[in-house]
Amino acid sequence: MATWTGRASSSNSTLLPLLVIFLLGLACRSCNGFGTFGFNFHHRFSDPVTGILGYDELPQKGSPEYYAAITHRDRLIRGRHLGETKTPLTFVYGNETYRIPAFGHLHYANVSVGTPRTSYLVALDTGSDLLWLPCDCISCVKGVDTSHGELDFDIYSPNKSTTSKRVPCNSTYCEKQQQCSSPSSDCRYNITYLSANTSSSGIVVEDVLHLITDDAKLKGVEAPIAFGCGKIQTGIFLSGAAPNGLLGLGMDDVSIPSMLAKQGLASNSFSMCFGINGTGRIRFGDNGSVDQPETPFYVRDKYPTYNITVTQIAIGKSVADLDFYAIWDSGTSFTYLNDPAYTQISKSFNSAIKDKRATDNSDLPFEYCYTVRPNQTLNLTMKGGKQYNVIHPHVVLSDGEGNILFYCLGVVKSEDVNIIGQNFMTGYRIIFDREKMVMGWTESDCYHDEETSTLPISPSKSPAASPTVYPEATVNTTSKIPSASSPSDSPKLNSFTCALLMVLSAIFATV
Template sequence: MAWACTCTANRSFSFVHVVLLFFVLVWGSQRCDGFGTFGFDIHHRFSDPVMEILGADGLPEKGTLPYYAAMTHRDQLVKRRHLASDVDQTTPLAFAYGNRTYQLPPFAYLHYANVSVGTPSTSYLVALDTGSDVFWLPCDCSSCIRGIKFSNGDIQDFSIYSPNNSSTSKKIPCSSSLCSPRRCAIEATECPYQVVYLSNGTSSTGILVEDVLHLTTDDGKQENVEANITFGCGKVQTGSFLEGGAPNGLFGLGMENISVPSILASQGHALNSFSMCFGLDGLGRIRFGDNGSLGQGETPFNLRRLHPFYNVTITQISLGGKPADLEFSAIFDSGTSFSYLNDPAYTQISESFNMLTKEKRHSNTSDSPFEYCYELSPNQTIFELPKLNLTMKGGDQYVVFDPILQLKFDNGEQGYCLAVVKSEDVNIIGQNFMTGYRIIFDREKMVLGWKESNCYNDEGTNTLPINPSDSPAISPDTGVTPEATSGTSNTSRIPAADPPSKNHSPKLNFFTLSLILILFPFFAIV
């Protein structure tokens, strides 16, 4: 997610309905401790489960162009240590509820995590964002979302953090190295923070606190550990946070000292690295301390002294086996659902894709966030896409497995769009371009790593179910299940999504797109 921010710190009827309610209820019932590599459940904002929870009365139908236009509205508003010697580097770690992850599109099409904080432990549904640094929770708040409403009228309350309710909570003073004293009246006072995002007046304001984050080893032993982390006690939330985006908190995964990965590494709990896996079925995993595996692709980060991001250099674009040399930099951002490119990269990919696509191009309306959309014939069950491949600095290849979104147009016709939005400034590789990969954010070696994965059978994990059907019935809204594009073919065969039911389309529309957030700060926290 791309966010503009300033801060005084240095830096969530049917079976699905019941399943999601179960997660909300059980999140506060467990606690744990751990040591090594950490992971936790994550979720995505705009799936059918959340649409059932939040209701869809008066919203554009999922899968229509207005649906996507609404989801991308906020996007368009954005202008963008070393491990301790005694740590066992072979033992992965996870959060208390395991490392299983979920994509829940109805919450701003973001990836969400269930994190357990405090004593006694309480769970929170937080958006995961590699594009920002500060972890904050709604806390003794005067302006925040306090629950979710089911379509039948039932309401499930969110957890609201309070320092007074946790015996391990401490307020961070202005004298802390994680606090900028410039806004403190006197050095002894508590440290205020403010994160301002340029997404339609979106912000979080409060004070910094320290408390326990509950973790467990991601192995057969599942030993517990408690890590003391600093985060924002968010007393006032504004903008998108009051409209469904990150309604129960935001988990910054950036490079600054205030981010949780940085704190875990500085305390010797984990390697200064973490991974996120994005499964084609919407399930995945996040693990702290994961520094990758043999055979993965790698490319160095482009380091900047001020405002560092997970920025890499792309040197070549290939569509359908036809390469074009074009060097540009882009930020890998889990907080952005789709990918945003400026020219010349946007024109190179979109026009080449258009030349190689066989389907009839759809006449887009003015509110369409995607410029290149195509119509499927009434009985069409499969179609071919040109293979999109990126060459990274250093020469390693990165195949994009999921460059499209299937949808329903205003006239009821089925089709798909190239899920790339034209940007006027920053280039962002969003989560759709990360689908099918385990992405390694290695801050120790300062490289981005990637390896093709279904997020179930990666080495070094045993907490995901062997059979994906054992997981909750939560899946991406797109209905797209691309086949692997490895091999010599320069096209991918994509099964067309089944026609939507009357009430539950498997596709997306413009309203959902308006709630997709880009969350990364483009100037320093002060």
């Protein structure tokens, strides 16, 4: 979602506002891969999630108010700065993830941290870096009311985990040691968002992230990680955004992909799959297939993000050469483009459609809407010449009874940065290869096995660090990895996941 820079220090870090999220448990499901860790995710507005988390105050799904609410949340994040082969890995509770309807097009996964392991439903964000969890909170969300009763969140506590260690200021995990009162004092972090007075602050701690190999053996792997013990959350974190934590997938050294790569547990690459039905999958160490289309990342000196370059736009038979950069952001609901890209796409799209545009509605975030489903293709040519076909360029607006009102081009005019949002990613498995510094893509339903490859990992040499300017922490490559749990120690579903499975089963049984 929003791109942000977090730092493991006592100074404030500017963050992008995050799309609001509501977390959901996930089914325990493994996915076949290769040297990677994976888990499935669900979109916040997907039917499986709305069936679990009912919010009467939310706009009717598909209504103009529904999409206006989503784009409003999108805008909250726009104020951002701008050799042995390992087996694939996934989260210990499985690789299913959910999109959650109430809070923007973010994706969520059930992750397990600490000893004994405790699960947290965290937002997955390619636009941020630091993982933080609510921790011995002074101010945080401890539970939410749903149509199925109250859902209580687990709250992390260093004192309750035997593998937890506080990070002192003289640790390599602590960025600005000179700002600490003494070398032995706690390393603090403070991440401040640019809007809605939203922040997360606390101390940096070390603990283990529980993973399993993404194969038939399901061997346990305990990955030492540093993360934020979030004692105080403010702003939208108290009203719905990331109530149970945020897992950053960005390029900085403190992101989970970076730490797994530095410890030799996975290659410095990961994938996210965005299913049409709102479910998804993520895999650490996934380098994709050998024949996948790819385009290089354009990494800026400040605030490195997953920027790509578009060189040509094709709407039906209309083709225009147009060079622009865009942030590839899984945490933004729709696609935001400034001129000339916005005008080129929207006007070409409109001229290719015979149906008359719908009456202007100032309540809608979208400018180009129609009463008949558009049948035009939208293709982006990426730097390097590969084509990216946008499978779902439009969104459907409906009334309270579910009757379709309009079909709208899912692009919103931006006054600043260009962002390729989640709606343009639907139907694809996206590879974020930070070793080659390329993005790859293949069409996928996120369930059928896909051919993937895993790069060899040398146990004696960590992969090169991702290019960063303000690393949140320095990964301690000398840290000893705790022994993996026995294969017979199969992960058990926590109470929330079990309850979720039962509800999902009941829902699907009646369909």
